[in-house]
Amino acid sequence: MSRTLYDKLVDAHKVCDLPDGDMLIYVDFHIMNEYTSPQAFSGLDQKGLNVWRPEAHLAVIDHVNATRQRDPHDDASKLLIENLEANCSKHGIAFYGLGDQRQGIEHVVVPEQGLVVPGMLIACGDSHTTTYGAYGALGFGIGTSEVEHVLATQTLRYKRLKTMQVVVDGDLGPGVTAKDIIMKVVQVVGAGGANGYAVEFAGSAIKTQGMAGRMTICNMAVELGARAALMDADDAAYRMAAGRAHSDLLHFDTEEWSADPGAKYDKVFHIDAAQIAPLISWGTSPDQSVPIDGTVPVVTRDMTPKARAALDRALTYMGLVAGQSVQDIPIDSAFIGSCTNSRIEDLRAAASVLKGRKVAEGVNAIVVPGSTFTRMQAEAEGLDQVFREAGFDWRPESGCSMCLAMNDDIAMDGERLASSTNRNFEGRQGRGARTHLMSPAMVAAAAISGHLADVRTFRTEEG
Ligand SMILES: CC(C)[C@H](C(=O)O)[C@@H](O)C(=O)O
Numbered sequence: 306m307s308r309t310l311y312d313k314l315v316d317a318h319k320v321c322d323l324p325d326g327d328m329l330i331y332v333d334f335h336i337m338n339e340y341t342s343p344q345a346f347s348g349l350d351q352k353g354l355n356v357w358r359p360e361a362h363l364a365v366i367d368h369v370n371a372t373r374q375r376d377p378h379d380d381a382s383k384l385l386i387e388n389l390e391a392n393c394s395k396h397g398i399a400f401y402g403l404g405d406q407r408q409g410i411e412h413v414v415v416p417e418q419g420l421v422v423p424g425m426l427i428a429c430g431d432s433h434t435t436t437y438g439a440y441g442a443l444g445f446g447i448g449t450s451e452v453e454h455v456l457a458t459q460t461l462r463y464k465r466l467k468t469m470q471v472v473v474d475g476d477l478g479p480g481v482t483a484k485d486i487i488m489k490v491v492q493v494v495g496a497g498g499a500n501g502y503a504v505e506f507a508g509s510a511i512k513t514q515g516m517a518g519r520m521t522i523c524n525m526a527v528e529l530g531a532r533a534a535l536m537d538a539d540d541a542a543y544r545m546a547a548g549r550a551h552s553d554l555l556h557f558d559t560e561e562w563s564a565d566p567g568a569k570y571d572k573v574f575h576i577d578a579a580q581i582a583p584l585i586s587w588g589t590s591p592d593q594s595v596p597i598d599g600t601v602p603v604v605t606r607d608m609t610p611k612a613r614a615a616l617d618r619a620l621t622y623m624g625l626v627a628g629q630s631v632q633d634i635p636i637d638s639a640f641i642g643s644c645t646n647s648r649i650e651d652l653r654a655a656a657s658v659l660k661g662r663k664v665a666e667g668v669n670a671i672v673v674p675g676s677t678f679t680r681m682q683a684e685a686e687g688l689d690q691v692f693r694e695a696g697f698d699w700r701p702e703s704g705c706s707m708c709l710a711m712n713d714d715i716a717m718d719g720e721r722l723a724s725s726t727n728r729n730f731e732g733r734q735g736r737g738a739r740t741h742l743m744s745p746a747m748v749a750a751a752a753i754s755g756h757l758a759d760v761r762t763f764r765t766e767e768g
């Protein structure tokens with residue numbers, strides 16, 4: 306029988322069925338950060354347990370560290386960082402700490418260091434672990450008690466998800482990126498539309514994306530509510546994986562990790578790539594987005610009272626007026642970073658818009674490369690100069706930073722940001738902060754303009 310890629314990956318990792326209908330699955334690789342791991346290690350200690358396969362784990366500092374300088378900005382973050390390092394050295398687990406060239410945001414670091422190849426199952430105490438689906442690997446986020454379980458046993462209790470296929474076919478228009486594809490998917494399927502599903506992406510517009518674009522899409526599929534996101538592993542995925550693969554992973558077979566033709570999904574969505582415009586989010590949920598040449602939505606007759614209330618609340622929080630043109634929205638800050646959009650390809654895309662231009666007066670513009678390695682690569686290409694000359698603050702350290710404001714990069718009450726990140730919930734980038742999600746090139750366009758702006762007009766001026 307034809308199988309989905311998701312089912313193939315789950316079947317390949319199943320250890321056994323459990324009496325209650327769940328199963329036990331084997332975890333090939335487990336990643337930890339300083340924020341979601343401490344209780345797991347305390348749990349092991351209390352039970353007197355050891356880590357069963359230390360070599361199958363990696364710990365990275367990314368969530369709370371400062372990016373203006375290497376030293377922790379406060380005692381609480383210092384403690385979290387030191388704790389993880391101590392736990393790793395005690396249990397013999399690889400640790401990419403501050404100052405290590407391999408350090409950075411976990412989901413940027415893992416592919417960069419060649420730690421993912423098609424067919425793997427990867428777990429991490431972080432929802433954006435779906436990123437590895439770009440390689441045909443099953444990645445998903447786990448909770449703290451599960452982190453403890455996987456440290457002790459290398460397995461997890463698992464319930465099979467339903468499957469959804471999202472097919473994006475056709476050619477993308479100018480200025481339309483992987484970020485716009487996934488923002489469109491979130492808009493069509495809805496922010497909770499994939500709750501309980503594993504999503505498989507297919508179609509020509511997905512296949513023509515490079516690995517960075519594919520990671521952006523799988524990464525942000527979490528905002529659909531998806532617990533897993535996958536793409537068939539094609540030549541590009543195998544080439545990238547093989548070119549970088551860590552020596553420990555070279556034994557992984559190159560079996561075909563793709564969905565069988567005719568595989569059946571519980572739900573299917575079709576999206577025409579030609580209909581996707583560069584998008585910006587206007588509201589407080591990632592599915593509240595409109596094309597950059599559009600307007601902020603207005604109440605319509607067919608809206609339920611609940612939908613009206615949600616619209617009103619989002620407009621009030623965001624300080625916007627229904628029907629206003631989105632390009633008239635002025636910004637205070639621009640942020641390029643996060644596991645969705647801080648890879649070298651993202652930095653190049655933003656730099657190509659910034660080259661020879663200046664950030665508008667009064668706009669605070671920050672760029673945090675996704676990893677130390679990425680930063681060094683960008684500096685070798687001279688991208689840091691482009692950002693600096695434009696007036697961006699080029700951060701010397703890597704981490705999540707202003708994606709979720711757990712370090713000292715906290716937006717102020719009412720501050721409006723053009724952001725290459727993935728979440729725009731109330732308070733996400735600081736209490737009262739107003740986030741507009743978009744692609745890195747669009748953040749650059751907004752930074753230069755001082756208001757949300759259409760990246761396509763910059764391309765025309767350039768060309
Ligand atoms: C802190 C962590 C648990 C969280 C996640 O799981 O996604 C964070 O990375 C985020 O993006 O909100």
Ligand code: SF4
Nearest residue numbers: 433643644705708709
């Ligand atoms: S960059 Fe943002 S989304 Fe990604 S792991 Fe860090 S906080 Fe979460």
